[in-house]
Amino acid sequence: MRTYPVRVEARLEEPLNRGLWIVKWFLAIPHYIVLGFLWIAFGVLTVIAFFAILFTGRYPRALFDFNLGVLRWTWRVAYYSYGALGTDRYPPFTLGPAPGYPATLDIDYPEHLSRGLVLIKWWLLAIPHYLIVSLFTSGSAISWGSDLPDGGGVLYTLDWGGLIGLLVLIAALCLLFTGRYPRGVFDLVLGMNRWALRVVAYATLMTDAYPPFRLEQGGHEIPRPDEPPSYPRTPRCEMAPPPSS
Template sequence: MSTSAEEYQPVRVEAELDEPLSRWLWAVKWLLLIPHHVALTALGIGFLVATALALPVLFVTGRYPRWLFAFTTGVLRWAWRVVYYSYGALATDRYPPFTLRAAPDYPARLFIDRPTHLPRGPGLLLSRLRAFPQLLLVVLVALVFRLVWWIGGLSAVLAVVALTILILTSPAATLLRTGHYPRRQFRSLVAFDRWVIQVLAYLFFLTDALPPLRPESGRRSGRLRDRLRHRPPRRHAPAVSAR
C-alpha cells in the first residue's frame, strides 16, 4: 500500500498498551532488568564503535553501510523495548526479548528506514547542528533525573523524595490504586519516548529527518494522538496503541 509523502516518516515508533497489568510488578522491574542493562551497556559501546566505523563511509559516500545500520538500529530497538517495559512507560508486563531483530508480537516496536542518501563531506556534520535545540532539551531532562546523585550529603534524602514523586506522578500510582493504566498518560509518555528516539536516530546519522522541537507537534500530531488501534487483548482487557 502506498503512503503519501506528508504521512511518511522514516523513524516509526509503535506502542500498544498491553493490559491487564500487574499492580505490583513495576516495583521490581528494575531488578528483573539487570541482565538487559548489562547487555545494553555492551551494546551501547558497540553502537558507538559502529557509528565511528560508519562515519568515514558516510563522509565520503553519504550512504550508511547496511550491516552497520542493521546493528545500530537493532540496539535502539532493543533499548526501546526495555524502556517500554520499565519506567519509561510501564505499559507492558511482557519481559523484553534478548534480540536485535524486530519482534512483531511485542507491544513496543521500532522501524527505521535506511536512508538512501545523506549529506556528504563537512555538510554531514554541520547538518547535525540543526538538532542542537532538541539535544539540549534531552540533556536537560536527563540532568533532572541525575541531579540528586550530584548533591553531596543530601543525595539520599533527595533520591527518596525524587523516587516518591516519580512513583506518584507515573502510571505506577494509578496501577497501584486501580489496577488500570491511565490512557492520557500513556499517549503523553509514548509521544515523548518517540521524540527522544527520533532525535537520537537523527544525531547518529540513522535518518536525515529531524523531528520538531516539540514532541508530537506538527501536521501529523493530531492524527497521531487520536489514532488508537484496537486489537484483541489478553483476558478481554481494552487495548490502546500509539503510533
C-alpha cells in the same frame, strides 16, 4: 500520506500487574548488562559510519541494521521498565524487529546521506531538539558517556528521567492503587519517548530528515499529508462573451 522515517509505536497491554513495576529494575538486569556491551559497539560503529558517510555518502547497511537493532532492544526494555511501564511482557533478547512485542521501532534505510550534514547535524543542527528533549529526560538526553535508559553506554545515550520519569511514576502509583494506567498519561509518555528517539536516530546519523517539532501523542504514528490540503476555490462570477454577429 507519509510518516517520519523513524517510527516509534507501542500498545498499552492491560491489565497490568499492580506491583510488578516495583521489581522490574531487578528483572531487567540481564538486559542492562547486554545493552551495556551493545551500546559500546553502537558507539564504535557510529564513528565508523561517520567516516563512511563523509567519504561515500552511504551508511553501510550491516552497520545500520546492527545499530537499529540496538535502538529496538533499548526501546523494548525502556517500554517494559521505567521508560513507560506499558507492558508486563518480558522483552526478547534480540536485535531483530520482534513484531509481536507491544513496543516497536523502525527506521527507513537511507540510500544516500548528505556528506556535509554529517559534520554538523549531530551537534549544531540538533541543539534546539537537545534543549527540548532534556526537559523530557533528566537533562542528558544525548551525551557522551552517560547512562542508557535501563542500560549503559558510551555514545549518544538517553536517560529517562525528567518529565517522562515523573509521568511514569504517576502511572506506577495509579497502577498500585487503582490497577489502571491513565490513558492520557500513556499518550503523553509515548509522545515524549517518540520525540526523544527520533532525535537520537538523527543525531547518530541514521537519517537526514530533521525531526519535527511536534509532540505526537499516543501509541501509533499519525501519517501526515505530503502537501498542505488544497481547498476548493470560490468560483468567480464572469460575464459570458457577447455572441458574435
